[in-house]
Amino acid sequence: MIKFVDREDTMTPEQLLQKVSDHEDNFVERKVEGVSASELRQTACAFANSVPEGREAVLLVGIHDKGQVLGVGNTDALQKRIRDACDNDCYPPIACSMQILDVAGKKVVAAVFPSSARRPHFSGPAYVRRGSESPKATAEQYEELILSRVDKAREIVQHRDQLFTVQGIGYKLGSNRPLQDATYKESRECRLLGCTAHLVTFEDINSGVRFSEPLAHTTITYDHEKWRTMVLVSFPK
Template sequence: MNDRELLILLNDLESDRVERKASNSDPKKLRQAICAFANDLPNHQKPGVLFIGINDDGTFADFDVTDKVLVSLENMRSDGKILPFPTMIVRKLPVGDCTLAVIVVEPSDSPPIRYDGRTWVRVGPRRALASAEEERRLNEKRRFKDQPFDLRPFVSASLDDLDLSLFQQNYLSSAIAPDVLEENNRPLSQQLASVRLTTPPPESHPTTLGLLVIGNEPRGFIPGAYIQFVRFDGVETTAPIRDQKELTGSLFDILQRLDDLLQINISIATDITAQPIEIQHPDYPIIALQQLARNAVMHRSYESTNAPVRIYWFRDRIEIQNPGGLFGQVTEQSLGKGMVTDYR
C-alpha cells in the first residue's frame, strides 16, 4: 500500500480494516490484531492496517518510532506465537510533523490463523475470539483457496499468453458437446473460465492448466513443461548421442510432435518368406509407446520441480521418466500387486 492509501484509511475512523494504538507497549494486543486481520473474517480480501503512535480518536500520541521499535514489530511475524506465519509489512509513515509505525497485514490464504492457539477475528470495529461457527467459516475459506496446483492462477500471465484460436478450434469441440456449444452464447472469457483454463472475468488470469494446454510459451511460466528426448547409440547414458530433441509448446503441440518422433525412431523388420504376404515386425509397438508417453505427461508433477519428462532411447531398451514419483497409497512394494490405486 502506498502513502496515499494508508492516509485514507488512517482518516477513516469507522473502518474495520484499521486499528490504532498509542504505542507498542502491549505486544499481546498487537499480535491479536495481526491475527484478526490475517483471518479476514469479513472477507474484504484487502489488507488490514495497524497504526502505532495514534490514539483511537485520531490524535497523535507521544511515540518515537525508532529502528528498535520497527525490528520488534517485524519479529512478531516469525517468533512462533502467530501460526501459520502471517504475511505483513512493517514501515514508517510520515503524517505532517509526526511519524507513525505501520503494520500492513495481508489476508491469509490458509486461515484460521491462531495466536497462542486461539483464533482472533474482527467483529465490526473490535476484535474477538472466533466462535465455533466463525472457525468453520474460516476453514471453508481455506479449502476454497487451497486449490490444486493446476488450477492456481498465474497473475503475471494474461489472455495474450494463450492460443485462443487453438482453444476455439480444437479444445472446445473436444471438451464440450456440439449441441451445447450451439446453444452457448457466452463470451470467450467466460468459456475459458468454465473449463478452468482461466480465473473468472474480469481478471481472467490463465491457470497452470490453461498455460499447459493452450499456452503460447508454457515454459516461460512453468520451466519444466517440456519433454527431453535422447537417442543413445549404446546401452548407457555415457554412450554417443544419435539424436536429441526438446519438445516444447502446448500439450497439443508436444504430443503431436512426440508421436512423429516415436514413429520415425521405430525400426521395422519385414519378412516376405514366412507368409504369402509380407509381415512387418516393429521393435516396439507404437501404440504402447504412445500410451506410456502420455501417462508420463499426464501423471507428472509440475510443482516444486523444473525437471522435464525424459525419454531415453537406448540400443536395448527405452526409459521414460517423469517427475513426481509414485503417489499416495501406491508404493514400490504395492505397485502391480492387488488393487492399490490412488489419484494425484
C-alpha cells in the first residue's frame, strides 16, 4: 500500500501558492472539486510518466483551468479520492504527497507528484491468465511483461523456471572485469533470480553464490550436452 505522506523534498506551501498564480504548463494542472476519477488517474499517470528526475508536478484541485479559485468543500473526501486513484486505479501505484492551501479564503488541495522510477504507469492493472481465472498481474509479472518487449530479456525470462548453463569466456563470472587470458572459460549451473532491461542475476545452485551480469554482455545459446539454455558472458574490450 502506498503511503501518502509529506516528503522532506516536496514543495513548500509558499512554492505551491506560487503555482496557483502561474499558468498551466507541462507540470501544473488545475481541476475543480468535481473532477472525475478517470481525469484523476489520467493526470497522475501522465505526471508519473513524464516528470524528470529532480522535479515535481502539481495537481491543484479547487481551481478552474482559467484560474478562478472555486475552493474545495470536503478536503478529506477529495484527498481520499486522489489516494484511491493513485493506489488502486494506476499500475504500478503512484506515490504523491498532498497539502491543503488557503487561497483567497478558500481551501485548495495540492497533490505533488515526484519523478517515478517505476514508470511506465498505466491507468489500470495488467491482467494475466492463471488456469480459468484472469487475476491482476503481480509486480514481478508486470516487470516481466515490460521486459517481454526486449528480445534478449524475453528469451531469458521465458526459461525462468529452468536451470541455465552460464559460461564466462575470458571472464570470471561476477567479477565485472576481463581477464588477460582470453582462452579462460568457466561454467556454472545456475537458476535465474531476476532480469531487468540492464542486468540479469543468477544463483549458482552448487555454491549458493549470487551474481549479476550486464545484459549487454550476454549471448544466448544452447547447451546441447545438458539440453538447456546457455548464457555466454564475455567482457567487451
